[in-house]
Amino acid sequence: MSTDLGGHVVAGSSDWPIKTVALKKLLLDTENVRIRADITDQDEILSYLFMHEEVLDLLRDIARDGYFDNEQPMVVAAGDQFIVLEGNRRVSSLKALAEPDRIPSHAQRIRAAAARAEDQDFPKRIRVMVAPDRSAALQVIARLHTRNPKKRWIREQQAMFYYDRIREGETLEDLRREFPAEPNIRDFIVVGQMMELLRTAMASNADAIEFIDSAKFSITTFEYLYDSMTFRDAVGMEVVDGIVRIPGRDAQFLHRLFNQIRIDMQTNRINTRKIRVNTDAHRDYVESLVAIASGLKSTHDEANPAQEEAPPTNQNSGGSDDSAIPDDDAEHSEASEEANSPADDSSHTEADGPSDSAGENAGDDSVTTEDAQGTHTGSDTDESTSAPDGQADAASPDRGKQRYDQKLDVAGMYLSLTGAGIRIRWDELRVINVRTLPNATFDVIRTFIECAIKEYFSEAGDPVLHPQGGNHPVQLKHCLDHLDTRLGTDPTVRNGILRLKSKQTSNAADYYSSAVALNDSNHEPDAVFTYDHVNQLWAQIKPLVKQLIAGPPSVNQIL
Numbered sequence: 001m002s003t004d005l006g007g008h009v010v011a012g013s014s015d016w017p018i019k020t021v022a023l024k025k026l027l028l029d030t031e032n033v034r035i036r037a038d039i040t041d042q043d044e045i046l047s048y049l050f051m052h053e054e055v056l057d058l059l060r061d062i063a064r065d066g067y068f069d070n071e072q073p074m075v076v077a078a079g080d081q082f083i084v085l086e087g088n089r090r091v092s093s094l095k096a097l098a099e100p101d102r103i104p105s106h107a108q109r110i111r112a113a114a115a116r117a118e119d120q121d122f123p124k125r126i127r128v129m130v131a132p133d134r135s136a137a138l139q140v141i142a143r144l145h146t147r148n149p150k151k152r153w154i155r156e157q158q159a160m161f162y163y164d165r166i167r168e169g170e171t172l173e174d175l176r177r178e179f180p181a182e183p184n185i186r187d188f189i190v191v192g193q194m195m196e197l198l199r200t201a202m203a204s205n206a207d208a209i210e211f212i213d214s215a216k217f218s219i220t221t222f223e224y225l226y227d228s229m230t231f232r233d234a235v236g237m238e239v240v241d242g243i244v245r246i247p248g249r250d251a252q253f254l255h256r257l258f259n260q261i262r263i264d265m266q267t268n269r270i271n272t273r274k275i276r277v278n279t280d281a282h283r284d285y286v287e288s289l290v291a292i293a294s295g296l297k298s299t300h301d302e303a304n305p306a307q308e309e310a311p312p313t314n315q316n317s318g319g320s321d322d323s324a325i326p327d328d329d330a331e332h333s334e335a336s337e338e339a340n341s342p343a344d345d346s347s348h349t350e351a352d353g354p355s356d357s358a359g360e361n362a363g364d365d366s367v368t369t370e371d372a373q374g375t376h377t378g379s380d381t382d383e384s385t386s387a388p389d390g391q392a393d394a395a396s397p398d399r400g401k402q403r404y405d406q407k408l409d410v411a412g413m414y415l416s417l418t419g420a421g422i423r424i425r426w427d428e429l430r431v432i433n434v435r436t437l438p439n440a441t442f443d444v445i446r447t448f449i450e451c452a453i454k455e456y457f458s459e460a461g462d463p464v465l466h467p468q469g470g471n472h473p474v475q476l477k478h479c480l481d482h483l484d485t486r487l488g489t490d491p492t493v494r495n496g497i498l499r500l501k502s503k504q505t506s507n508a509a510d511y512y513s514s515a516v517a518l519n520d521s522n523h524e525p526d527a528v529f530t531y532d533h534v535n536q537l538w539a540q541i542k543p544l545v546k547q548l549i550a551g552p553p554s555v556n557q558i559l
Contacts (some may be wrong), residue, residue, distance in 0.1 A: 016132070018072060022125050023098060026075065027083050028090050029105065031134075031164075033157040034088065036213060043102050050106045051091045058109060059093035063117040067094065069497040072129045074137055080126060097122045106364075138165075138178075156219050163192025172242040176392055181413045183423055189242040191219070194226055197244070201258035208262050221265055224272045230283055234290045257293035264289075269300070340464040400446045406433050408441070408538050416551035422455045435531050439521070442529040444475070445537060446518045449500070453479040460552035462486065476500075476518070496544025 028045045029035070034053050039045055049055045073087025084091050096103050100110040114120060131137040162185050165175055175185050180187075187523050202208035211217055225231055232238070235257065238245045246254065262272045270285065287514075288300045297303070388527050407430065415426045454474065456466050464482040466472035480497055480531035487493040502514040511517050512533045 013489070017130050018127050020125050020127050021075070021082055021128055022093055023091070023123075023301050026073075026094065026095075026126075026128070027078065027080050028088050029083050032085075033160045033164075045088075046095065046103050047091055047105060049089060050096070053089060055092050055096070056106055056109060056113075056538075058089050058095055060113045062090075062122075063097065063113040066119060067123055067126070072127045074129050074131055074141065075128045076134050076137065082130070084135075085131065085134060085139050086127075087128075091380050094122060094126065098124065111289055112451050118368050129387040154219075155191065158512050159188040159191035159195065162188040163196070166242075167194075183426065187243040190244055191223065191241055194222065195219075197246075197254065198222070198258045198262070201255045202262060205259070208259070211262065211266050216266070218265065218271065221271045225270065226263065226283065228286075230286050231289075234286050235293075252295070253293050257289065257297065260289055260292045265299075308366055322363075391415055406435050407431065408445075408534075409542070410436060413542075413546045413549060415549045417452065417455045417459060417549055418551075419455045419458070422451055422549075425451055434534050438531045438534045439529050441534045442517075442521045442537065445534070447523060448547075449541065449545065450476045450479050452545060453483050456552060457482060457486070457549050477515075482503075490547075492543045492547050496541055510540075512537045 002036075005488055028042055028044065028049075030040050035045055035048055037520075039048050067090075071087075073091055074085045075082035076085055092244050096106070096110050100114070102108040103110065114122070162175060162179075162182075166172075166189055171176075172186060172189065175189075179185060199209065199212060202212065226237065236246055236248055238247070249257075261270075262388075268274075285300075288297075291297050292299070324357070334489075353552055408429050415423065417423070425444075429444055432441050432444060457464050464474050464479050466474050466478055483493060484497050488497060499513040500512065500515060500518070502510060503516055512529070515538070517529075521529060
């Protein structure tokens with residue numbers, strides 16, 4: 001057994017041989033998820049990596065600091081050569097330093113970086129770890145790029161890694177056994193299939209493919225759309241055991257559907273803020289989208305013949321009907337409400353996610369699609385369920401805030417903690433029905449915060465202990481004190497600690513994330529919490545929870 005940079009045990013690689021190999025014998029991997037499938041020429045791969053994967057920055061680091069081989073690239077033999085399965089960016093940097101002209105677009109900057117190097121004798125031969133075959137290396141590679149301080153694969157790259165395994169004949173259960181530490185495999189498989197459907201529909205349109213492959217394409221927006229039950233029901237999309245099916249729809253329908261989605265994303269007609277799930281604007285947009293895909297009209301602005309004779313929905317004199325607002329006005333109204341609503345941008349951030357197009361937040365790109373039983377667990381409303389009396393509806397003062405009608409908003413949150421208990425609790429937290437079980441949800445959130453802190457520091461090698469030692473039970477207070485001592489200078493952690501330790505009760509908005517409310521939920525029979533209260537608690541402490549479940553970067557950075 002061996003350990004990676006984060007101190008995690010990596011199984012199966014300890015007895016793989018280390019060899020010293022000439023750079024010219026190392027081939028960049030055409031199946032690397034960072035590289036587009038249609039790029040197979042080695043020089044084209046080099047150029048692509050420099051254009052899209054920040055290899056120039058790595059090259060400059062190597063030129064300035066030297067090449068360190070404490071972390072050997074992982075390769076597999078291919079005749080008298082070797083394919084680089086892990087370490088393509090490092091190998092690309094060394095190849096470029098040796099032959100700058102192979103990357104014409106960056107040749108001048110590569111030479112400049114090399115000229116500034118104190119030692120310009122860059123290695124022509126490097127040590128590599130030789131895996132017995134490609135499949136044996138997959139677990140190690142996946143762990144390196146989804147859990148450690150490597151350059152994390154963007155969401156589509158992670159998705160294609162797992163979806164490629166499905167295309168090779170593995171099942172969802174096979175992958176769960178093979179990669180037990182990854183809780184989002186099902187979601188990744190769905191992302192991979194939807195991206196394949198999109199690319200297939202756009203295969204003959206070079207401009208569309210260029211947009212999809214660019215940083216302007218927001219996979220967050222794409223997921224946000226297809227993950228909603230409104231979209232799935234209208235299109236006829238099914239997800240069973242992670243496999244996407246759209247029965248009864250022909251190739252023309254799918255081409256028109258995905259082409260219009262691409263156009264709407266490219267023109268910024270849709271993004272995660274403009275058309276939010278569970279709104280009239282979202283439902284109207286999906287209805288228009290399906291009409292276009294069905295050939296009933298050619299653009300959103302063209303009337304749908306099937307509905308031209310429909311009577312107006314609002315017959316009340318003197319009243320107003322929000323659903324009658326034209327699309328542009330509805331979007332403007334939503335944007336205005338959001339601009340004036342209390343700050344809750346924490347639900348839209350993801351440091352490692354792909355960059356969205358201008359005007360969009362780069363986050364919330366993790367949309368839960370299904371629970372363990374294969375049912376949808378996204379943020380969509382069960383439209384047959386009305387809001388209980390006394391709870392927030394469309395007329396509430398918080399209407400402009402991001403609202404999730406049944407499930408907690410876990411967008412952009414990744415569970416990297418590996419303990420079995422915390423993973424089970426995370427699965428339960430993601431699927432609990434907030435509207436029908438608000439008090440249970442409130443209590444589960446409190447428990448989850450305590451367990452997440454304990455698991456975080458346990459994995460960091462610095463477990464939370466009771467101040468008196470022995471077998472005294474460790475409580476939430478001890479966890480918060482431990483967190484404060486270790487990470488209290490971090491702004492997100494500090495804000496969360498101040499909220500969770502607060503004992504004030506005068507400000508209702510802050511009460512629900514305070515120590516008083518959390519203790520009341522456990523010990524006071526008369527303390528009853530509503531759906532709105534749960535939303536307030538979660539919005540205020542989500543940034544801290546998100547940071548905790550991402551796991552410790554390394555023990556040395558914490559202690």
